[in-house]
Amino acid sequence: MSDSTPRHPAPRRVRVRAPELTGKGGWLNTGGTQYTLADLRGKIVLLDFWTFCCINCLHVLDELRELEEKHRDTVVVIGVHSPKFAHEAEHAAVVDAVERYGVEHPVLDDPELATWKQYAVRAWPTLVVIDPEGYVVAQHAGEGHAHAIERLVAELETEHGAKGTLRRGDGPYVAPDPEPTVLRFPGKALLLPGGDFLVSDTTRHQLVRLAPDGETVIRRYGAGERGFVDGSAEHARFSEPQGLALLDDGTVVVADTVNHALRRLDPAAGEVSTLAGTGRQWWQGSPTSGLAWEVDLSSPWDVAVFGGKVWIAMAGVHQLWTYDPEDCTVAVAAGTTNEGLVDGPGVEAWFAQPSGLAATADRLWLADSETSALRWVDLDGSVHTAVGTGLFDFGHRDGSADQALLQHPLGVTVLPDGSVAVSDTYNHALRRYDPATGEVTTLATDLREPSDAVLVGDDIVVVESARHRLTRLRLPEETVRVEAVAHRTQREATEVAPGSLRLDIVFQAPAGQKLDERYGPSTRLLVSSTPPELLLGGEGADTALSRTLELNPSISEGVLHVSAMAASCDDDPANEYPACHVHQQDWGVPVRVSSGGADRLPLVLAGMDEGTVGLG
DSSP states (O other), X not given: OOTTSOOOOOOOOOOEEOOXXXXXXXXXXXXXXXXXXXXXXXXXXXXXXXXXXXHHHXXXXXXXXXXXXXXXXTEEEEEEEOOSSGGGGSHHHHHHHHHHTTOOSOEEEOTTOHHHHHTTOOSSSEEEEXXXXXXXXXXXXXXXXXXXXXXXXXXXXXXXXXXTOOOOSOOSOOOOOOOOOSSSSOOOEEEOTTSOEEEXXXXXXXXXEEOTTSOSEEEEESOSSSOOBOBSTTTOBOSSEEEEEEOTTSOEEEEEGGGTEEEEEETTTTEEEEEEOXXXXXXXXXXXXXXXXXXXXXXXXXXXEETTEEEEEEGGGTEEEEEETTTTEEEEEEOOSOBSOBOBSTTTOBBSOEEEEEEOSSEEEXXXXXXXXXXXXXXXXXXXXXXXXXXXXXXXXXXXXXXXXXXXXXEEEEOTTSOEEEEEGGGTEEEEEETTTTEEEEEEOXXXXXXXEEEETTEEEEEEGXXXXXXXXXXXXXXXXXXXEEEEXXXXXXXXXXXXXXXXXXXXXXXXXXXXXXXXXXXXXXEEEEXXXXXXXXXXXESOSEEEEEEOTTOOEXXXXXXXXXXXXXXXXXXXXOOEEEEEEEEEEEEEEOTTSBSEEEEEEEEOOTTTOOOO
């Protein structure tokens, strides 16, 4: 680590009273009971600030499952749903998301970000630990903190067990009643030779083969329980599968999203095998190419055959990867892992949760969900944007592509005339982009979270994910027009002073661990801005977790893009191979430059910053 890196003192317990939990949408998964912090006194409370569009938030949901089960009588996890997109502020959408992603703890629906602001949260996801006496004792942003929280929970159990302030017993979670639908939050669909549909029945961890009517079940593939098991249709297991692509031999590649794997299904025999992935999530520093079954992947969301390879929308790391069926290898094809919208050569491009793919002979179209964008890749690997401006602007606006708006699209479908249908998920609409005219129009509205669509003759069959069905539409000869609606994310801009701004990434290694410096620097900080002119100095990558940024006084507002990583290992000299953990987070911080603004921007990766948490 360079000498300029600030030395972080050993963690000390900062006693800050936790603000009350308030949310206009009320509580879910509690059987109708509305809770206060006083009702939870005696429990270790873990607040998970999340929003259901965010892939990192979904990763954290999976990270917490084991901790929740192990400490069910002492720990209460509360999901505080804090929306980015306008659709995510709808209560019904939050209800759907809680079921869709198998959330088995209470959720507070906070559409106006009231609790988010009280806890001074700056990023999705953020985890806050509250001790049994009602004090905030830790804050973590991003992924990779489950081990640290597990250690802290054990300490709090011992400490408050001895003090008599720990209350054991069942928590407030009440499971909702299951709904008897044929499909449950289906993700993607594929038209099989012969006219049947194969649908990823995501929430039930299955693939379902439907007759050409789109309703009659012919066969289910998978046991219907979360897992990573190859074998027969009855015994194989998936975990929230999504994308599907047909290979020349009639088998199907499946993006097995939460297993971080590609699977192969033989629809005739019903056999499931693994093509790529280890079941482990890819982290910074992991291999980015190699034999497919030896390389970690990260939340593959869709797949498509383009240029002789299977392209993978790797939503978890904001990249496109490829799988080569000839030599059974995988490799990064485009994207830097930085989240944003940057075009150009594949190695320089930025994406934000690519979630839908569709190929023609010379273009790979993709739905880049977090930038609400429609983009494409050329045969030479160059990346272009057709519709979309970045992470914070979205809406439903037709017209020329340079001013049209989408809202978190998840699917793309190439139409017979060369235009592209976009499953505009959070607008509940099917949109159309025509490359010949550069115009965006609306094909259909009143859908419910459409996530994919497939062509069947003159019809288009839409996966209405939140209506749990396939819906057949006739492609209209004339498109409809809707009244233009534009939105920005609800997060308020941070007021910062012009000139020098001190950026501090707060990181304290978990108890019993230290920064891993065996092979060089254990930390990394990358900073950039939109527009690029916002920063006169301080951009780029370095190992120090603090640096001074120089803001351009002639630019009044913009976004700071900050990516931080720290690796810590068990601090035991006797252990030759200590367990190590990577902590990482990306922040997109909207800033407004004003004379009365702050001259320091602290972002908490792990630990406590007394200047950040000035809580009630």
